[in-house]
Amino acid sequence: MDPEIPIHMSPASEPDAHNRWVEAIAAFSLIGAGAICLLQNLGLMPNLAPLLWAGLFLGDGALFLLAFAVDRRQWWPLIPGTTLIGVGLAILLGATFTGLALEGGPLAGVALFVSVAAGFVGVYAYDRRRNWWALIPAAATGLLALVILSSLAGGGDLSGAVLFLGLGAVFAALYFVEIGGRRHNWWTLIPAGALLSLAAVVILGSLGAEAAAAGALFLGLGLTFGVLYLMRGPERPLGWAWIPALALLGFGMFVMALAGGTLYARLFWPLALMVAGLVLVVVNLRRQGG
Numbered sequence: 001m002d003p004e005i006p007i008h009m010s011p012a013s014e015p016d017a018h019n020r021w022v023e024a025i026a027a028f029s030l031i032g033a034g035a036i037c038l039l040q041n042l043g044l045m046p047n048l049a050p051l052l053w054a055g056l057f058l059g060d061g062a063l064f065l066l067a068f069a070v071d072r073r074q075w076w077p078l079i080p081g082t083t084l085i086g087v088g089l090a091i092l093l094g095a096t097f098t099g100l101a102l103e104g105g106p107l108a109g110v111a112l113f114v115s116v117a118a119g120f121v122g123v124y125a126y127d128r129r130r131n132w133w134a135l136i137p138a139a140a141t142g143l144l145a146l147v148i149l150s151s152l153a154g155g156g157d158l159s160g161a162v163l164f165l166g167l168g169a170v171f172a173a174l175y176f177v178e179i180g181g182r183r184h185n186w187w188t189l190i191p192a193g194a195l196l197s198l199a200a201v202v203i204l205g206s207l208g209a210e211a212a213a214a215g216a217l218f219l220g221l222g223l224t225f226g227v228l229y230l231m232r233g234p235e236r237p238l239g240w241a242w243i244p245a246l247a248l249l250g251f252g253m254f255v256m257a258l259a260g261g262t263l264y265a266r267l268f269w270p271l272a273l274m275v276a277g278l279v280l281v282v283v284n285l286r287r288q289g290g
Contacts, residue, residue, distance in 0.1 A: 086115025193224025218252030
């Protein structure tokens with residue numbers, strides 16, 4: 001008989017620790033949800049049902065975070081963990097402050113968005129070089145919480161501006177973050193300029209400057225491409241950026257003039273466009289003749 005050959009399991013064939021955690025959390029969730037539904041159907045402890053649901057979500061989230069703490073080879077448990085904790089806090093705050101002077105609805109939204117943002121911040125901190133993208137959803141959800149708080153403080157008209165300003169600042173900051181082994185990635189400045197331009201539209205509109213708000217988006221985008229053109233170099237082939245820069249700046253001024261509603265605006269800009277078109281025709285004819 002051949003001697004028995006010992007079989008050694010490779011790390012890839014061993015049961016995944018995170019899979020075991022997911023199975024345990026799923027079992028805990030199903031048992032807990034079934035017990036709460038049973039109590040509700042029997043009419044037992046009706047006032048405690050929201051607190052029980054909140055406790056279930058908080059417990060599930062804590063288990064996911066515990067799974068990450070035990071085995072940090074993967075970062076994905078951070079997202080469901082913080083999200084479930086946010087849902088639990090939202091239910092708890094909504095049930096606690098209902099009917100009181102401090103409404104629970106806005107606070108519940110703030111708790112949920114802040115918790116989700118914390119999860120993505122943790123994902124970024126886990127591997128800053130590869131997980132730079134996590135800053136974008138982290139900023140978006142965190143800013144949504146800030147928008148809710150600003151609306152509670154009476155700044156509803158500028159809530160959109162807060163969101164656009166924050167996201168624009170995030171993309172501007174990504175310019176200095178290492179992405180794919182490189183820093184100073186110029187493409188991040190385009191969404192930054194677009195979002196900051198949208199913030200300017202909201203702010204100017206809330207201040208009653210309709211004419212300026214009408215052209216702010218195009219002017220802001222034109223300035224963005226103008227900055228990109230000034231940044232051109234051997235490593236940044238951005239010589240083409242002057243074309244959208246001039247086009248957007250010209251169109252922005254055209255929109256602002258039309259929004260002004262004066263006779264001068266109604267006559268000057270159409271004539272200016274016609275003259276520009278004639279200039280292009282003459283230039284093309286000269287090239288063909290030469």
